Amino acid sequence: MTGDDADMSPLPPNPRLAALDAVAARLRCPVCGEGLRRDDRRLSCAAGHAFDIARQGYANLISGHRRHHGDDARMVAARERFLAAGHYRPVSSALAELVATQAPDDDGIVVDLAGGTGHHLVAVLDASPRRYGLCVEASTAALRRAARVHPRAAAIGADVWGPLPVRTGVASAVLSVFGPRGVAEVERILGPGGVVVVATPLPGHLAELGRLVGGIGIDPRKPERLAASFRRFERIARREVTRSIALAHEEVHAVMAMGPSARHLSDDRLDRAITGLPGVVDVTVSVEIAVHRAVTGQRAGVR
């Protein structure tokens, strides 16, 4: 490369933004739907809509009024502590194996919807060394972590209930792990042969803890509702991860504090409820992982 060529280079490489640069061409402006490109610390479209890239490296693609804020910092920290202890490793491994074997072998990305800190995306990308990942999240606390979780994972702030700032047909796989999803948008962003891998709790999941504080029961009709929402897809694989895990009191605290009941429970109340338990608490993890293939894949690059 000559000196002149080097000067023409639009931006110096920024290792922290390498994954965002790799996936930027697959993103779209949340205002007008045009493609986005990075311009230093912003992503912008040809019409001039611009979105800041946070210091941690995630791009905030939420336009207008923010309706969902996702998990707060306390919940995210609890989730991170719990996941780091490896209790959901068999879930991550199953997700990784399913993406590696069922997603088409093309240049599509893996989109982790409501991906939290990107914990499961790490396992998926490690098992698929040519793929890039994109964590789509509403929670700022989660995005800060997800942006740095893996060299091939980018993170964007977006509401998964709304239109996704992701171009049509660019995903080979969509992950939806214990989080909200809009099925029509999943279908739109998947390319031909693309798969959505959905992890949901089965009725026994963490059941022992539900008794402790009351009310983390799982709707027994959830599998039917899930199947109905994916009726335009073909289910091509299913795994069940059911195991017993032994939790110390801090871990019981973490698993409770990361879930929906945490919003209504202070740390003190949680600790008081946990004090009466045996030193080690046996808890059931029971998760279904289903893989659905889009029957009509979209053509990549079309809005």
Ligand SMILES: C[S@@+](CC[C@H](N)C(=O)[O-])C[C@H]1O[C@@H](n2cnc3c(N)ncnc32)[C@H](O)[C@@H]1O
């Ligand atoms: C139960 S956590 C699962 C996180 C991650 N998939 C995992 O398994 O570690 C649900 C996640 O959904 C996010 N979330 C909730 N509502 C959302 C929305 N409307 N748009 C995007 N993310 C949302 C929360 O911030 C949280 O990180």
Ligand SMILES: [Zn+2]
């Ligand atoms: Zn625009």
